[in-house]
Amino acid sequence: MxxxxxxxxxxxxxxxxxxxxxxxxxxxxxxxxxxRSQIRNRxxxxxxxxxxMKLSRLAEELSVSSRSVSAWVYEGRIPSxxxxxxxxxxxxxxxxxxxxxxxxxxxxxxxxPTPSRFMRRNLSGAPHSNIILTGLCMVYxxxxxxxxxxxxxxxxxxxxxxHYSLMPSQxxxxxxxxxxxIPRHILFADxxxx
Numbered sequence: 001m002x003x004x005x006x007x008x009x010x011x012x013x014x015x016x017x018x019x020x021x022x023x024x025x026x027x028x029x030x031x032x033x034x035x036r037s038q039i040r041n042r043x044x045x046x047x048x049x050x051x052x053m054k055l056s057r058l059a060e061e062l063s064v065s066s067r068s069v070s071a072w073v074y075e076g077r078i079p080s081x082x083x084x085x086x087x088x089x090x091x092x093x094x095x096x097x098x099x100x101x102x103x104x105x106x107x108x109x110x111x112x113p114t115p116s117r118f119m120r121r122n123l124s125g126a127p128h129s130n131i132i133l134t135g136l137c138m139v140y141x142x143x144x145x146x147x148x149x150x151x152x153x154x155x156x157x158x159x160x161x162x163h164y165s166l167m168p169s170q171x172x173x174x175x176x177x178x179x180x181x182i183p184r185h186i187l188f189a190d191x192x193x194x
Contacts, residue, residue, distance in 0.1 A: 039139065040076025041104050043186060046135025047091055048073075062086050076104040097132075097189045103182060130165045130190040136180055137162075151175045167191040 039045055048058060059069040064083055071077040078099050079087065088095050137147060148158035152175055153168075160166045161176075168176070173184040180187060 038074050041073050041099070042136065042139055043100065043103065043132060043182065044098050045073045046132055046139050047093065047098065048135070049138040050129075050131040050135035051091070058087070058090070061090055072099075078104070093189060097186050100183075100186060103186065130162050130188070132189055133176075133187060134162050136182070136187075147179070151179050161188075161191075165191045 048055065055069045055073065056066045059066040062069070062083055064079075068077075068079070068083075072079055078084070078101060084095050084099055088098055091098060136142075137144060144158060144162065145155045148155040151158065151172075153172055157168075157172075161168055167173075167188060173188060176187055177184045
């Protein structure tokens with residue numbers, strides 16, 4: 001046998017290896033897992049994650065580049081007034097909620113006392129769910145139960161905030177505001193529309 005031709009058993013072995021790994025397909029994540037310091041506009045990312053809308057889809061809907069939308073979220077850039085208005089109409093929130101310049105500039109990091117994990121089953125099909133609060137739990141990968149304990153409310157009460165957009169008392173709003181470091185008028189923007 002000449003040295004230029006591959007041996008038949010090696011070709012069959014490679015064929016089996018390729019069939020095993022290539023046949024499984026490629027798994028693509030919906031959202032990249034950014035570190036906390038990379039997110040400048042947490043509210044916009046929270047709304048997109050809760051609505052299961054990828055950055056590329058938002059860019060397509062607005063007829064802008066994916067890089068532009070990525071800069072809005074991860075670099076804290078504020079879009080032009082035309083694109084900002086289109087994004088606000090599409091997502092259903094006013095500009096002072098989605099693109100709050102003071103909040104984007106300060107971009108505080110939320111300190112979690114213990115490790116936590118968001119469970120997808122916490123997403124509900126309730127007609128009046130608090131998208132921003134749910135999305136923030138998704139952005140930070142916080143368990144609903146853990147957040148309720150850290151804030152100091154009963155888990156059932158916190159779930160009512162999420163699933164039924166119930167407006168909490170002033171004291172509980174302040175606790176949530178202190179934990180997430182987002183003003184309550186943004187954090188509970190979904191509750192104010194009821």
